[in-house]
């Protein structure tokens with residue numbers, strides 16, 4: 106027995122510095138607040154664009170910083186475009202200048218330009234690929250260069266990256282060819298980054314979230330609606346996705362890398378990736394007809410694919 110009080114439990118992210126892109130609204134805002142609540146110091150990035158990527162404003166990022174500070178946390182705003190070299194490099198510098206270190210990068214920023222493929226303009230393709238895929242690659246690349254330099258200087262990091270894919274990237278989504286391709290690309294990037302950066306003490310995972318934000322509240326109004334009954338669990342609140350992101354971004358997730366998780370409401374699902382199904386090997390070149398006959402036999406015993414979102 107001792108008279109000394111039990112030491113207060115350490116918060117999950119005490120001492121860590123976390124960058125969250127697109128953290129002025131929606132899921133990113135929820136992640137930033139959740140990291141701060143677990144003791145992290147946070148760089149709140151947001152370009153403050155409209156739902157289609159137009160315009161710019163520092164206000165959303167500054168408002169989230171004010172919320173974190175009002176709760177007793179530490180945060181700084183960053184208003185750069187994460188899909189530019191300047192914006193991505195300055196994200197890392199902002200963390201180092203404000204807090205002296207960088208431990209976790211959450212890539213989350215993005216916007217939509219939904220169209221059926223036959224109506225999808227080249228500009229809408231480029232803008233969505235740029236903000237999601239390049240907007241993941243560039244911050245990842247600059248953060249990884251910093252962590253590699255730390256590792257080479259004998260200060261091996263315990264770093265984390267959480268990327269944001271989507272059910273659209275996993276299964277495809279009708280009317281979102283550009284977005285689905287970008288979000289599928291993020292899954293490939295996650296696997297490569299996890300493999301390349303493991304040696305430097307960096308873990309890289311991805312989530313496919315679903316939540317009520319301006320991105321979804323109109324297109325999926327019924328599914329996303331808040332419950333009417335007082336006290337009922339608000340399944341689609343963006344705050345429900347953040348606990349997994351905070352854990353993946355903390356030192357507690359040691360050993361977890363190169364994985365993809367769906368997160369929605371109270372549910373967390375490990376997504377199994379592509380893996381070989383039924384196979385046939387002729388040990389010689391097929392004729393097209395024989396290849397077709399063999400393929401039909403394989404498909405007859407293979408798991409049918411899950412349908413794309415919105416497919417009829």
Ligand SMILES: NC(=O)c1ccc[n+]([C@@H]2O[C@H](COP(=O)([O-])OP(=O)(O)OC[C@H]3O[C@@H](n4cnc5c(N)ncnc54)[C@H](O)[C@@H]3O)[C@@H](O)[C@H]2O)c1
Nearest residue numbers: 127130131132152153154186187214215271315316318320
């Ligand atoms: N809401 C969902 O159900 C859902 C589902 C699957 C995936 N996602 C993904 O989650 C992420 C967050 O989406 P959300 O629903 O919170 O949307 P949101 O529109 O509420 O938030 C996205 C934020 O990113 C910012 N942003 C856009 N372009 C930027 C840029 N170039 N640089 C910096 N900031 C930029 C916007 O200003 C905005 O505040 C996105 O990657 C989205 O594709 C969301």
